[in-house]
Amino acid sequence: MLRRKDDFMKRYQKFKDDLRGEIISGRIKPNEFILPENTLSEQYQLSRVSIRKVLAELVEEGLIEKISGKGNRVLAPINGLAVRETIKLAWFSTSYEIDIVREIVNRYQASQPFADVELSIIPESGYMETLVQLIENGEGPDVFMVSDSQFRQLLDLEKAHLIEPYISPELEPETDSYPKIYELFHLAGEPIITPFLFSPVVICYNESLFDQAGIGRDHPIHNWDALVQTAKKLTADLDEDDRIEHYGFCFSSSPHRWPVFMLQNDGSLASSNQTLNLDNANTIEALQFCLDLMYKEKVSPIYSHGSEYLAESLFVKERVAMILSTYYFMNEFRGSTLRWNVRPVPKEKSEGTLLLGGGLAINKNSQRLKLAQSFTDYMVGAEAQTLLKRLGCTIPARREIAEDDALLNPQIHPKDYNIFKDILPYAKTLLELNLSSSEVNLLRDEMQLMWMNMESPQNACSRIEDLIHHQRKK
Numbered sequence: 001m002l003r004r005k006d007d008f009m010k011r012y013q014k015f016k017d018d019l020r021g022e023i024i025s026g027r028i029k030p031n032e033f034i035l036p037e038n039t040l041s042e043q044y045q046l047s048r049v050s051i052r053k054v055l056a057e058l059v060e061e062g063l064i065e066k067i068s069g070k071g072n073r074v075l076a077p078i079n080g081l082a083v084r085e086t087i088k089l090a091w092f093s094t095s096y097e098i099d100i101v102r103e104i105v106n107r108y109q110a111s112q113p114f115a116d117v118e119l120s121i122i123p124e125s126g127y128m129e130t131l132v133q134l135i136e137n138g139e140g141p142d143v144f145m146v147s148d149s150q151f152r153q154l155l156d157l158e159k160a161h162l163i164e165p166y167i168s169p170e171l172e173p174e175t176d177s178y179p180k181i182y183e184l185f186h187l188a189g190e191p192i193i194t195p196f197l198f199s200p201v202v203i204c205y206n207e208s209l210f211d212q213a214g215i216g217r218d219h220p221i222h223n224w225d226a227l228v229q230t231a232k233k234l235t236a237d238l239d240e241d242d243r244i245e246h247y248g249f250c251f252s253s254s255p256h257r258w259p260v261f262m263l264q265n266d267g268s269l270a271s272s273n274q275t276l277n278l279d280n281a282n283t284i285e286a287l288q289f290c291l292d293l294m295y296k297e298k299v300s301p302i303y304s305h306g307s308e309y310l311a312e313s314l315f316v317k318e319r320v321a322m323i324l325s326t327y328y329f330m331n332e333f334r335g336s337t338l339r340w341n342v343r344p345v346p347k348e349k350s351e352g353t354l355l356l357g358g359g360l361a362i363n364k365n366s367q368r369l370k371l372a373q374s375f376t377d378y379m380v381g382a383e384a385q386t387l388l389k390r391l392g393c394t395i396p397a398r399r400e401i402a403e404d405d406a407l408l409n410p411q412i413h414p415k416d417y418n419i420f421k422d423i424l425p426y427a428k429t430l431l432e433l434n435l436s437s438s439e440v441n442l443l444r445d446e447m448q449l450m451w452m453n454m455e456s457p458q459n460a461c462s463r464i465e466d467l468i469h470h471q472r473k474k
Contacts, residue, residue: 008046015044016054021370023063023074024085024114030076034064037071063114076113086116087371090131090141092124092150096331097197100391104384108375115371128153135162135363142366143375146193147358148184148430149256152437155187164362165192166373171380177397184357184429194376195397197388198357199327200423201260203346204414207339209234209246209321217341224264224289227322227346231299234321244301250311250320251293251300253451255444256356256430257311257324260345262286263352263428269443270434276468278443279461282349287450287457295453315340326356327420330393334412342414344423355427357397395420439468 019040022028034040037055041048055072058064064072089105091098098121105117120141122130128150134140140162146154154160165187171194173179178198185193207217213233221227231248238245252258262268267283270276277283293300301320311323312332324345333340345353360379362372378384385396389407393414396402408417435443443464450460 008050011044011046012050012054015040015046015051016057018370019054020058020061020063021368023058024368025371025374026112026115027370027374028074030074030113033071033073084114084116085368085371086118087143087368087375088118088120088141089375090120090122090144092127092145092147093121094124095145096328097388097392097394100388103391104379104387107383107387108378111378115375117375128157128159132157132159132162135365138365140363140365142363142368142372144361144363145196145358146185146361148356149437151185151193151359151361152430152440156437160187160192162364163192164364164366164369164372165190166194166362166376167191168194168373168377168380170377171195171398177399178424180355180424180427180429181357181397183431184355185359186431193359193361194380195357195359196379197328197394197396198355199329199394200420200427201257201324201326201354201356202342202344202419202423203322204315204325204330204333204340204342205322206315206318206320207341209318213321221343221346223346224261224348228293228297228299231293231322232297235299246318247301247320248299249293249322250314251290252311252324253444253447255440256326256354258287258290259433260324260353261290261348263354264345264348264350265289265352266349268433272434274434276465278465278468279458284457284461286348287461291450291453291457328356328394330414334393340414342416342419344419351426353423353427355424355429393417435468439471442467442471 019034028034035043037048037051040046040051044051055064055066059066062075065075066072091101102119105119109116131140131144132154154163167182171177173182177195181195181198182191184195184198185191203221210217210219215230215233219230221230227249234246234248236245237243262283265282265286267280267286269278269283294302309332311320312325312329314320315323315325316333316336316338318338360376362369362376366372380397382398382401385398385401386407388394388396389401389404390409391412393412401407403418403421405418430440433440446464446467447460449455450457
């Protein structure tokens with residue numbers, strides 16, 4: 001008897017939550033009729049008496065009206081008195097897209113009769129830990145931005161169960177987007193987060209410095225040797241005081257940058273079954289090439305740094321002619337007088353680069369799941385994605401918007417913005433490097449001696465592999 005009552009209450013509450021959510025989210029619009037009572041009765045296995053009771057509650061809320069002989073129709077808000085639900089949205093503080101998101105939120109609220117959005121900006125440092133704590137305490141946002149790196153942190157924390165798996169039907173991977181970017185948020189081989197934007201690693205180059213060195217836009221940089229020779233032409237001691245005024249290239253030891261060279265050389269860090277193989281010959285060779293850029297060829301500043309921002313800063317100051325960067329970090333160049341463009345990273349043994357991105361995760365414990373899903377649908381819809389493209393450089397997840405040249409602005413976007421289409425087929429995600437987030441952090445920290453040329457790549461990789469083995473045993 002208790003079980004039968006429990007089953008009834010679950011069906012009753014599900015019907016009420018579903019219908020209310022469909023109305024609040026705008027999936028059933030004002031002046032549209034909801035399904036007939038007998039259809040709802042069959043669908044939710046409830047009596048028509050129970051169906052009518054829920055409908056009466058929604059009438060009391062001012063969400064629907066009963067029209068004799070016709071059915072139940074969704075009401076439009078009158079004088080702003082209709083009920084409004086507030087969806088909580090969280091974003092990390094260093095995102096270049098915050099101002100764009102605010103504009104998207106304003107557009108969304110203007111189009112939704114029953115929904116408001118409360119945007120919270122959370123410090124990037126400890127972002128995932130803060131979100132996990134808020135969600136577990138029942139105070140978390142309904143929807144939150146997650147970069148692929150933050151997603152890997154969530155996996156490390158073993159908290160992926162806090163996400164309600166949702167892939168927006170408004171963005172089909174094959175027809176509306178790019179299947180590869182869904183791999184940024186895979187769990188057990190399936191995506192659980194809807195992609196919002198993405199960005200492969202490419203070369204940004206200074207057109208003015210290229211012109212000064214007599215290097216044309218079509219000059220090929222097809223392999224490592226070509227990269228070095230081009231960088232040598234661009235490295236200049238203008239006043240002959242033994243100080244370089246601008247370097248041809250700026251190497252970054254960020255784990256979001258240097259692995260590009262490893263991928264170009266068929267190197268790896270671990271196999272698909274997580275078996276470590278850092279000290280393989282191809283990875284060692286790639287690391288030595290990175291060191292040679294600084295210490296042998298002297299075409300890059302001789303210091304180690306793991307910050308992408310520093311390379312971009314030197315690039316804006318025109319102290320380096322080429323850097324590895326992403327469409328996301330190209331937002332650093334908005335509004336500058338810099339003449340710059342992009343090109344693919346060079347190929348060595350194979351073509352290879354990294355793919356980074358961000359998605360919209362839904363809180364498993366959200367009391368507004370339907371509304372959260374509807375908002376996610378809007379964020380990857382044409383209006384929101386167009387704003388993302390018009391106002392920023394990061395690539396929208398919606399293909400028709402990402403590839404729409406009419407939206408390009410020379411004050412924001414490089415001339416060859418569309419090269420990402422050629423790069424995606426061979427780009428790899430950080431998940432495909434087969435190390436956990438904490439292992440990548442350990443790798444970053446322990447490589448410092450090597451980047452300072454105080455340890456060989458062979459010794460560094462062997463030592464770090466032992467450290468990761470020890471960490472795994474613990």
